[in-house]
Amino acid sequence: MHTLDLPGLAADAGAGHAADAPLSGLTTLRLGGPCTHLLTCADTRSLVAVVRALDAAGESTLILGGGSNLVIADSGFDGAAVRVASAGIDVDGTLVRADAGALWDDVVAATVAAGLGGLECLSGIPGSAGATPVQNVGAYGAEIADVLERVELLDRRTGERHWVAPDALRLGYRTSVLKHRDDALVLTVEMRLHDDGLSAPLRYGELASAMGAEPGARAPSADVRRAVLRLRTGKGMVADLMRDDGTPDHDSWSAGSFFTNPVIDDADLPGVLEAVAARVGDGARVPQYAAGGGRTKLSAGWLIERSGYGKGYPGEGAPTRLSTKHTLALTNRGAARTGDLLALAREVRDGVRAAFGVRLEPEPVLVGCEI
Incomplete structure (x- = not known):
């Protein structure tokens, strides 16, 4: 970040600027390391001016909105994060x-x-x-x-x-x-x-x-x-829930549904249903919905629970857990790191694959990390 005067750019564009700024407070998961520079754009004019200048200079740029669908690496982001704060x-x-x-x-x-x-x-x-x-x-x-x-x-x-x-x-x-x-x-x-x-x-x-x-x-x-x-x-699926005693409800420290509902080819459906019957019983029926184009959508939450990962897994004391209200949400219990969250996501993803032959895909955008 040596090719552009970012504080000067921020002032010229009507944006705010901070150096070595933590990003965890800008995500609903409260996870992620710092960025080199944080530029906050309060209107569309400043947003366009800042992004144009960063792109022209070839700067690495991360665009931040509400932070609700974002997982940022513990190492943070080596570049300029642009916070979109236009609110009209x-x-x-x-x-x-x-x-x-x-x-x-x-x-x-x-x-x-x-x-x-x-x-x-x-x-x-x-x-x-x-x-x-x-x-x-x-x-x-x-x-x-x-x-x-x-x-x-x-x-x-x-x-x-x-x-x-x-x-x-x-x-x-x-x-x-x-x-x-x-x-x-x-x-x-x-x-x-x-x-x-x-x-x-x-x-x-x-x-x-x-x-x-x-x-x-x-x-x-x-x-x-x-x-x-x-x-x-x-279900804990709104931001910043508080408990009756005034403490944070960590079930709401999440990125919402972490996995999308899997959509599989109809040709693969019999094999999945056979695996469901073998693991859960002949009477079990995974929720399924026609997705068009010879494909069927399954319920990720149902598959997760029947793979052995219930609400609150892996239990008290773990830094990250499945929400106690909704198995599709992976939550930060207050002192987690991104690495903890990714480890739990891998365990759940791999467990569902082993149980039913279905691969779950993450819904949030992963920055500097992967599962």
């Missing part, structure tokens, strides 16, 4: 525009307060708006692809800003063309909702039951938001 939210009729750095749940809350429907099932998801099209964020039967209108990107190869339609992003299950690449940076997200005050159809059985409604029914979006927040809180 604009509701114009049924069109909602959010800056990339806006807290996602603030966006959802603003739309529900405005009497709009379409985002309520995505309530309580930690992180920022800019991550939603990258991951095609989804929960409780809804995903961002359902409402996405367009996305403004910074092309880091040319420095140009442009808008793209959802079709260009090839949105899929927890993925898009933006995932695992760094040549395009999300600046703004636009979504088109509906103004009748009702939710999207309740496609997820657990949520429909919580609402006392039939699957496919619609309900007031504010009521659905409250129900989703209750469900997520009960």
